Amino acid sequence: MTKYKLTIQYNGARYSGWQIQAGRTTVQGTIRQALERLTGQAISVVGAGRTDSGVHALGQVAHIRLDEAMDPARLQRALNGLLPWDIRILAARRVSAAFHAQKHALRKLYAYRIFNGPILSPFLRGRVCQVRQPLAVEKMKQAARLLVGRRDFSGFAAASSSVRDHHRTILRSEVIARGALLRYEVEADGFLHHMVRNIAGTLLEVGSGRREPEDMLRILESRDRRRAGRTAPAEGLYLVRIWYRKRQV
DSSP: EEEEEEEEEEEEEGOOOOSTTTTSSSHHHHHHHHHHHHHHSSOEESSSSSSOOOOOOEEEEEEEESSOOHHHHHHHHHHHHHHTTEEEEEEEEETTTTTTTTOOEEEEEEEEEEEEESSTTTTTTSSSSEEOOOOHHHHHHHHHHOOOOEEOOGGSSSSSSOOOOOOOEEEEEEEETTEEEOOOOOOOOOOOOTTHHHHHHHHHHHEEEEEEEEHHHHHHTTTTTGGHHHHHHHOGEEEEEEOOOGGGG
């Protein structure tokens, strides 16, 4: 049996998230169906992390195991030939039997994209969060920087989160502006459910003048999800990259 690491890119607009769900079209399920067509077998697809309905990925990672070894380049071509246009296998490579896409991830980078303007290009629809009124970008930048470090992020986790430990280490948190396009980038050793979207929603409230940058610290200290802003729309969120130790891949 041979294990492969897949690097995957997808537009999440048509999917009910990454994880297989009964009666719903998901990214994981669609890749699994393609593998079954290719091999004639039910192949488990283990992703590095779940993305919600409508969330996109530039660099999701998964591992699979095949009974019969296949050249990685051929595997990549074959899967892309079977998958729909909005899911692409960017790379396939053999890895050690011990590699685990989820358990061995060291850190992840997410980006939340915002279009700040009254008229949204049809080519950006479903790929960004539009905010029509002008945003105070410098205040958003200041607020984002306050999140760096190891902290309890209960205040930014989904209210339904069942994870016991809400501590995560944010290594980078910054707002980048390029004209009307804003991008919030956050890199951490792990994320809680809805954490990035809840942070993004709160940053948007800072930008619109409904909050001050220092409110980010108050939310952290409160550990109360009700103190944070609304959950930002899924269409603006992208899983950008996942890092592993070189010896593991």
